[in-house]
Amino acid sequence: MSYRFTDLTDACAIEWRAYTEHDFVRQLASGRLKDEAFRHYLKQDYLFLMHFGRAYALATYKSRDMAELRHGLEGLKTIIDVELELHIDYCREWGISENDLATLPEARATLAYTRYVLDTGNRGDLLDLHVALAPCLVGYGVIAQWQAKQPFTVRGATNPFEKWMQMYESDAFQSAMRDEITWLDARLADITPERFAQLTTTFCEATRLEIDFWQMGLDQAD
Template structure:
C-alpha cells in the first residue's frame, strides 16, 4: 500500500533539491541576502492568496462532510490567520500592505500556483492535495532539517522567526494531519493511479525548487 513516503522516495532527487536548496541552506546560516528574502516574502504573499483559492476549490471537490469541513477550515486559517501574520511579518521587513497589493507575480509564482489550480480543476481532491503537499508538508520537513543541522544559526539569525514559524507545534500538527490524510487515500489507489500522482508530486516539487531559485535570483 503506497503512502506519502513512497511519493517522496519516487521523487528522491527532486525532494532533496527542494528541502536542501541553497536558499534554505543560506537562510539557516543567516547568510541569505536580505533582498532575496524580501523578494521571496512578497511572492509568498501572492502564493498564499492562490493557496486560499486552492482550498476553496478543495471544498467544491469534497465528497463528504468531513472533507468539506477540512477544506473550509484550511481556507479560514489562510484567510484569517496566515495572511494576517504574513502581512505583519512583511511589515517587519519594511514591506507595507499597500506594497503587497500592487505586486506583479513572478513567472515562478504564476507557474506554480496555476499548476496547483489546474491539477485541482482537471483532477480530483487527491490530485489537488498531492499538488499542495510539497508546500504544506515540505516546509515542515525543511524546518525540522534546519534544526538538525549544526550549521543552522538561531541566535542573531534574521530568519530565526521563519524557522520557528514552520517548526511550531501548530504547523507540525497541520503537517501531520495532512500526511495522515494522504496516507489513508494513497493506500487505496492502484499502481497506475499512484504513478499519475507521482508525476503530479514531482512537478509540484520542481516548481517549489523554482520558487526558491526565484528568491535567490530576485526574478
C-alpha cells in the same frame, strides 16, 4: 500494494532533496541569505498564499462528504484569517507595507506553481489537488526539521531569519503537516499502481516548481 506519502517522496527523491535542502533554505538557516532575496520571497509568498486560499476553496467545492467539506473550509479559513494576516504583519517587520503587497506583480515562478496547482485541482479530484499542494504544506515542515539538525544553522537574535524558522517548526505547523500526511496516507492506501504513477508525476512536477520558487529569490539577489 498499499501506498503512503513516503512512497511519493521516495519516487521523487532527487527532486525532494533538491527542494528541502535548497541553497535558499541553507543560506536562510545560516543567516547568510541576502535581505533582498528574502524580501522578494516574502512578497511572492504573499501572492502564493492568496492562491493557496483559492486552492482550498476549490478543495471545498470538490468535497464529496461533510468531513471533506469541513476539512476544506477549515483550511481556507486558516489561510485567509490567520496565515495571511500573520504574513502581512511579518512583512511589515521587513519594511514591506500592505499596500506594497496589494500592488505586486506576480513573478514567473509564482505563476507557474500556483496555476499548476489550480489546474491540477480543476482537472482532477481532491487527491490530485492535495498531492499538488503537498510540497508546500508538508515540505515546509520537513525543511524546518532539517534546518534544526544542521551544524551550520544559527539560532537566536543573530540570525535575522530566526522568526521564519520558528514559524515552521512550531507545534501548530508541525501538527498541520502531520495531519496532512495522515490524510494523504489514508487516501493513497487503496489506489492502483497506475493511479500512483499519475500522482507521482504530479508530485514531482510540483516539487520542481517549488525548487524554482526558492531559486527565484536567489536569482533576484544576484
